[in-house]
Amino acid sequence: MQSTITIDVNLDESRTPQDISWSASESSMDQARKAKAMMLSFWDGAEKTSLRIDLWTKEMMVDEMGDFFYQSIMSMADTFDRATRQKELVESMKQFGRDFYKKFQEIQLKENKV
Numbered sequence: 001m002q003s004t005i006t007i008d009v010n011l012d013e014s015r016t017p018q019d020i021s022w023s024a025s026e027s028s029m030d031q032a033r034k035a036k037a038m039m040l041s042f043w044d045g046a047e048k049t050s051l052r053i054d055l056w057t058k059e060m061m062v063d064e065m066g067d068f069f070y071q072s073i074m075s076m077a078d079t080f081d082r083a084t085r086q087k088e089l090v091e092s093m094k095q096f097g098r099d100f101y102k103k104f105q106e107i108q109l110k111e112n113k114v
Contacts, residue, residue: 007040008032009055017055036060037068066104073097 003026010019021032037056044051056065077093080086 006032007038017057020055020057036064039072063108066101066108070097070101070104073100 003024005022005024007020007022009017012018020035020038022035022038023029023032037060038053040053042051043049060068074094074097077090077097080093081090084090
């Protein structure tokens, strides 16, 4: 069995992502889903390095980016837990995520008061 994931990125004249959409052949979705941002990582075992694609559209607001990163950090911690069962490191990652989000919210409140 094979599943295909398709990511379409429409760029403006300055090559900035304008629209991001994705679909998966093994999904129950009947059409592509829109996204304002994406982070995709691949592990190159031969080179022992991570290869990444990080994109976001002009519509991605700063508060959404904070939420996106917080949720991504927490999801990475969950994935690391399932892969390694190293609870101490998982909790450390999650604590970092909570601290990051708290500081992000404090900065947002301070900037919005100005």
